[in-house]
Amino acid sequence: MIKPPATLVRRTPWPAGTSRAVGTPLQPSVVYSSDSPDALDDLYEGRAPGYSYAREGHPNADVLATKIDGMEGATGGFIVGSGMAAVTAAMFGLLKAGDHVLGGNQLYGRSMRMMSNELPRMGIETSLADPSDAEAMAAAIRPNTRMILIEVVSNPTLRVADVAGIARVAKDAGALLVVDNTFTTPRGFRPFDHGADIVIHSVTKLLAGHSDVTLGYVAARDPDHNAAMRGTAVTLGLTPSPFDCWLAERGLYSFELRYDRAEENAARLADHLATLPGIRRVIYPTRPDHPDHNRAVSLLNGRGGCMVTFEIEGGRAQTNALVRAAENIAFAPTLGDIGTTLSHPATSSHRALTPERRAELGLGEGVFRVSVGVEPDDLLLAEFTAAVHASQSV
Numbered sequence: 481m482i483k484p485p486a487t488l489v490r491r492t493p494w495p496a497g498t499s500r501a502v503g504t505p506l507q508p509s510v511v512y513s514s515d516s517p518d519a520l521d522d523l524y525e526g527r528a529p530g531y532s533y534a535r536e537g538h539p540n541a542d543v544l545a546t547k548i549d550g551m552e553g554a555t556g557g558f559i560v561g562s563g564m565a566a567v568t569a570a571m572f573g574l575l576k577a578g579d580h581v582l583g584g585n586q587l588y589g590r591s592m593r594m595m596s597n598e599l600p601r602m603g604i605e606t607s608l609a610d611p612s613d614a615e616a617m618a619a620a621i622r623p624n625t626r627m628i629l630i631e632v633v634s635n636p637t638l639r640v641a642d643v644a645g646i647a648r649v650a651k652d653a654g655a656l657l658v659v660d661n662t663f664t665t666p667r668g669f670r671p672f673d674h675g676a677d678i679v680i681h682s683v684t685k686l687l688a689g690h691s692d693v694t695l696g697y698v699a700a701r702d703p704d705h706n707a708a709m710r711g712t713a714v715t716l717g718l719t720p721s722p723f724d725c726w727l728a729e730r731g732l733y734s735f736e737l738r739y740d741r742a743e744e745n746a747a748r749l750a751d752h753l754a755t756l757p758g759i760r761r762v763i764y765p766t767r768p769d770h771p772d773h774n775r776a777v778s779l780l781n782g783r784g785g786c787m788v789t790f791e792i793e794g795g796r797a798q799t800n801a802l803v804r805a806a807e808n809i810a811f812a813p814t815l816g817d818i819g820t821t822l823s824h825p826a827t828s829s830h831r832a833l834t835p836e837r838r839a840e841l842g843l844g845e846g847v848f849r850v851s852v853g854v855e856p857d858d859l860l861l862a863e864f865t866a867a868v869h870a871s872q873s874v
Contacts, residue, residue: 504543506726510534536714540725547732548687548697551666552679556706557699558713559725563662563682564590565718566696570658570678571627573712574705577603579626584611584641586634586841588660589829595629612772614645621649627656632664632671632779636789636825636849637842638763640772640779647675656705662686663815667739668783677701678709685816686786688731689738693724738818738854742786745820745860746852750788752861758872760846763789787815792846798871799824799845805870806863815851820860823849 485492512531514520522528531537541559549557560566571594575581583595585608595606609620611630628650630641643659650657658678659671665686671679681687683695698713700706713719750764762769765776766784776784792798803811803822810821813828823829825843838844852860 504540504726504729506722507539508722509538534722535717535719538722538725540722540729541720544683544695544725544729544732545697547729548666548681548683549699552661552699553666553670553672554679554699554701556703557679557697558706558710559683559720560696560698560713560718561720562694562718563588563660563680563684563696564594565713566680566682566698567591567594567629567660568716569696569698569709569713569718570680571599571604571629572602572716573709574656574678575599575604575626578605578624580605580607580622580624581627581629582606582617582620582622582625582655583608583628584630584634585609586611586637586639587629587631588635588662589825589832591629591660592830593832611641611646612639612775614642614649617642617646618649618652621653621655625653625655627658628653629658629660631660631662632669633765633785633787635663636787636823636829636847638765638770638785638787638789640765640770640776642775643671643674643676643779650677651675663787664780664785665735665739667736668743668780668785672701674779678705682816683728685814686739687735687816688728689735689816689818690727690731691814691817693721693727693731695720695724695728739786741854742852743783745854745857746786746788746850747784748857749850749852749860749864750784750790753788753790753864753868756865756868758793758868760791760793786852788850788852790848790850791844792848792868792871794871794874795845797874799848801874802848802867802871806867808863809867815849817851818853820853820855821851823851825849 523530545557545559560569599606607620610616632641647657656677659676660680661671662682662685678700681697683697750762753759754762764784812821813823826845830838830843
C-alpha cells in the first residue's frame, strides 16, 4: 500500500507491483529528481542511465527513437519537435560559416526556404542541382562542400534520386550525404544501406500516420555526429512533446499495415487517373511513363509509395472546381494521414516560388499531389473520377 504524503504538495510515489503496463506509459514530467549530487554527476557523465530535464531527453522520446532506429538500421537516433527541426539539427549541428551545402532542386518547400534564406544568413553557402542526375550534382560540388541534402523521392514531382551516384559524389568530395526519407520511409527504402551518412524524417507524416503529432527524427552513422546534432537540438530547444512521442509510437504499431494498403491504393489510383479525360499527366514512380521508372523499380524494389501527383487541364477555376467536388477528401498541405489528403503545391508547399520558377519545376496551376490513404479503393476511384469530371465542366 502506498503511504500518503504528509501534504498534498508532496509527490505521491508511483504504485509498485509484480505486473507492468502493456501500453507504454506517458511520462509528461519536465524534471527528474536524483538521489544526490554524485548521482547527478553519474547521469550527466554517462555512467548511469536516467533523465534530468525534459529538454535534454525523456523516456517517451527514447522509446520512439529506438523503434525508428530499428526500422532504419540505425543506432543513437533521436526525436525532435518537427521534421524541420531534424533538418535544423543536422545542418546547424554539423556546419559552420563558410561551408557549402548542395541540395536537391526539388526539396520540401521549407527545406528550400532554409537553403535560400536561413543558411545564407548564417554565412553558409548553398546551391541546388538535379538529384536525378548524379553528374549534375557532381558538377555543383565546391571545394567547401560539406553536406549534400536529398530526398529519395522528391516532393511533389516524385522524381527518384540517383542515390548510388550521389553517394559516390559525396564520398569523393568528403561531404556528408543527408537523406530525407519521409516519403519513402524505411518500408520502401533504407538510406544507410545505400551510403547515406545521416537520415532524417518528418515523423509527423507517414510514420505517425494520423495528423495529430508534430515530430522529427534524425540519426547519423557516426556517433560523434549524433552527439553534435543532439547537443545542438538541446541548445536550440528543438524539444519533442512526450505526448506527441507517445501518440507517434502508438501510430507505428499499424505503420506497415497502413503503408502497404495505401501503396496498393496509390498504384491503382495512378493508373485510373491516367484514363480520365482532362488529366494532362500522372506521376507515379512505378508507372512505365515515369521518367525515372527503371531507377525506381531497382532502387525501391518495385514499390511506388503512397504519393501520386497529377495535373489537370485548365487554370485556377478548374483547380477550385476539383477541390470543391472532392468534398470528402481533405484539402490540406500535409501527407501521410491514414485518410487520403489532397494538396496543391502552387498555393501551399511551393507558394513562395515565382510562377516562372514553379513552371521550371513542372508545378503548374493544375498540379495536385495526393497522399493516398487506406480507404476502400473503389471509393477513392469514384471520388476522383467525379472531381476530375467537375473540374473539366467549368
